[in-house]
Amino acid sequence: MSQAATKSLRVYFSSSIGKKQIMAVTGLALCGFLVSHLLGNLLILVGADAFNFYAYKLTSNNLIYVAEAGLAFIFLLHLFLALNLTLQNKMARQDGYYMKKRTGRGATLASSTMPYTGFVILVFLILHLIQFKFGPVYSTVVDGVEMRDLYRTVIEYFAAPLNLTWYIFAMTVMAFHVGHGFSSTFQSLGFNHPKYTPTIKKLGLAYSLVVALGFAGISLFCFFQN
Ligand code: HEM
Numbered sequence: 438m439s440q441a442a443t444k445s446l447r448v449y450f451s452s453s454i455g456k457k458q459i460m461a462v463t464g465l466a467l468c469g470f471l472v473s474h475l476l477g478n479l480l481i482l483v484g485a486d487a488f489n490f491y492a493y494k495l496t497s498n499n500l501i502y503v504a505e506a507g508l509a510f511i512f513l514l515h516l517f518l519a520l521n522l523t524l525q526n527k528m529a530r531q532d533g534y535y536m537k538k539r540t541g542r543g544a545t546l547a548s549s550t551m552p553y554t555g556f557v558i559l560v561f562l563i564l565h566l567i568q569f570k571f572g573p574v575y576s577t578v579v580d581g582v583e584m585r586d587l588y589r590t591v592i593e594y595f596a597a598p599l600n601l602t603w604y605i606f607a608m609t610v611m612a613f614h615v616g617h618g619f620s621s622t623f624q625s626l627g628f629n630h631p632k633y634t635p636t637i638k639k640l641g642l643a644y645s646l647v648v649a650l651g652f653a654g655i656s657l658f659c660f661f662q663n
Contacts, residue, residue, distance in 0.1 A: 453525070454625075456518045461625035463515040464618045468644065470508060471615070475651045482658055485588040486579045493584035516559065523552050547617035554614035561607040568594055595659035604656040608649040616645030 449455040477495070480488040495501060547554070569590060577586035595601055619641035623629070628637075 453522070456522055457625040460515055460518045460522070461622040463511045463518075465622050466511050467515060468615060468619060468648075471648050475648060475655075478652070478655050481588065481591065481655055485577070485586070488588045488591075489577055489584055489586055490579050492587045493579070493582070496585075512562075516555075519552065519555055545617065547613040548621070551614065551617060554610045557607060557610045558614060561611070592659050592662050595656055596663040598660070601656055601660045605653050608653040608656070611652075612645040612649035615648060616641050619644050 450459070477491055478488075480491050569587070572590050572594070575586035575589045576583055577589070578584075595604075620634075620638045623634075623637050
């Protein structure tokens with residue numbers, strides 16, 4: 438790569454708009470992960486063998502390590518840029534500069550609380566991985582193959598009403614975050630059109646409702662299996 442190209446890439450990555458665009462693309466990729474995770478988790482409704490077999494097939498493929506590393510990278514980049522832009526906005530406001538305000542005209546509850554809802558999702562995710570991925574390990578046999586009984590780990594977790602309440606709370610918070618994130622993604626990428634923006638906002642709302650209600654519904658289903 439030429440020196441000029443390297444320089445313009447560096448300028449792009451350190452500019453506010455560059456960071457916002459990378460946040461938009463990584464946010465959209467995380468939205469894609471959520472849909473695939475939700476679809477996989479829906480197998481819990483089918484039964485223990487279906488869910489365990491699906492998780493087994495997924496984790497026994499070596500490509501899972503590449504996918505997990507990619508997901509972790511995208512998530513950490515999204516988080517790092519969110520922190521960076523939030524601090525940058527705060528400092529600029531303290532300096533008396535005008536930066537796009539998160540409050541005031543045009544701001545919604547979802548847009549003004551993005552850093553807080555993002556923080557709740559971070560806490561949720563850390564606990565989620567501890568509880569499930571690195572949680573209690575049981576084993577089961579499906580079609581003569583021994584595998585991890587993740588279904589039991591999940592169902593046991595949701596036996597406690599407090600755990601169910603936490604998930605429903607976290608899913609509500611997530612709906613606010615991804616609902617606003619989804620539509621602002623298009624704005625950050627420069628796609629702002631009076632004719633299409635209202636439709637994109639509605640799509641964001643629909644997406645957040647489907648994902649949040651889907652995960653909350655699965656949690657409720659697990660609770661009632663106990
Ligand atoms: C009812 C709700 C949910 C259930 C039952 C559930 C279930 C699970 C289970 C069982 C695993 C472990 C998979 C394995 O080790 O093979 C897992 C991993 C994971 N979950 Fe969830 N999940 C739920 C919601 C969510 C939400 C809302 C998010 C994101 C905000 C999320 C993000 C993740 C991530 C990033 C992993 C690690 C994936 C990997 O390492 O491959 N989950 N989930």
